[in-house]
Amino acid sequence: MSSTRWSLADLELSRIESDRVREHDALFLLVCSASFIESGSDTYTRNLIDHFQDDPDVAAWLRNQWEPEELQHGAALKAYVQRVWPGFDWEGAYADFFEEYARLCTMEQLEPTRGQEMVARCIVEMGTTTYYQALHEACDEPVLRDLFWRIRCDEVQHYKHFFSFFRKYREIEGLHRGQVLTALVRRALELRKEDATIALRHAVNWRLRTGADDGGPAPIANADALAQQAIQLVSAHLPMDLAVRMMLKPLMLRPRVQRAVERPLAALGRAVLLN
Ligand SMILES: [Fe+2]
Numbered sequence: 001m002s003s004t005r006w007s008l009a010d011l012e013l014s015r016i017e018s019d020r021v022r023e024h025d026a027l028f029l030l031v032c033s034a035s036f037i038e039s040g041s042d043t044y045t046r047n048l049i050d051h052f053q054d055d056p057d058v059a060a061w062l063r064n065q066w067e068p069e070e071l072q073h074g075a076a077l078k079a080y081v082q083r084v085w086p087g088f089d090w091e092g093a094y095a096d097f098f099e100e101y102a103r104l105c106t107m108e109q110l111e112p113t114r115g116q117e118m119v120a121r122c123i124v125e126m127g128t129t130t131y132y133q134a135l136h137e138a139c140d141e142p143v144l145r146d147l148f149w150r151i152r153c154d155e156v157q158h159y160k161h162f163f164s165f166f167r168k169y170r171e172i173e174g175l176h177r178g179q180v181l182t183a184l185v186r187r188a189l190e191l192r193k194e195d196a197t198i199a200l201r202h203a204v205n206w207r208l209r210t211g212a213d214d215g216g217p218a219p220i221a222n223a224d225a226l227a228q229q230a231i232q233l234v235s236a237h238l239p240m241d242l243a244v245r246m247m248l249k250p251l252m253l254r255p256r257v258q259r260a261v262e263r264p265l266a267a268l269g270r271a272v273l274l275n
Pocket residue numbers: 038069070073128151155
């Protein structure tokens with residue numbers, strides 16, 4: 001039985017202040033591409049559910065909570081897009097996106113051990129947590145802000161679950177820090193960058209097809225510049241300190257060591273992002 005912590009009915013979609021967002025092209029692209037990735041999440045959640053079939057605790061949580069919550073993120077973001085930009089053909093754009101995305105998901109490699117796989121999942125949830133927190137900061141439409149925050153809190157819970165599963169398998173497998181670091185770096189470098197790029201590209205392409213006449217958003221002139229603007233909007237608001245803390249946690253460093261490396265890493269991250 002699925003047990004999401006909130007439902008679509010909790011969002012006050014009728015209270016959206018559309019004027020605050022309708023013209024915001026960069027935000028449209030970010031909401032739209034997030035709705036694509038979340039709506040397609042069962043393609044990769046299935047992988048993991050199968051992989052952990054013989055661990056009832058993990059499998060039950062993945063099936064009953066994680067997957068329904070990720071899909072609900074997609075459904076809620078989609079509902080928002082359709083309300084504010086009714087002229088945008090979400091279904092058509094999603095079908096296009098999904099065709100490319102599904103091919104990518106089947107090639108997804110699992111980590112060599114279960115503990116390492118859990119580290120990788122922590123990194124993914126760190127990525128989504130900080131992404132939605134950044135969007136929450138970057139936006140001033142109350143209903144969307146509320147939605148971003150709800151999703152952000154779910155992603156934090158996902159991180160916590162994966163982290164506790166990681167600790168369990170770390171014991172069982174006797175994982176050492178080097179193995180944890182390898183998985184961590186490997187996934188941090190990927191960070192579903194490819195997914196985001198694909199989603200953003202399809203959102204831009206389909207947005208270009210939508211004219212102002214069909215009740216859709218005003219046409220956009222320069223797609224590349226707009227995609228760039230969207231990326232910068234996230235980067236400028238990304239909570240780097242939180243990202244670093246969540247990244248380092250699986251290394252289980254002594255508090256003094258962790259504190260010593262947190263600051264320089266956050267500064268480095270900011271420098272990379274903003275350049
Ligand atoms: Fe999500």
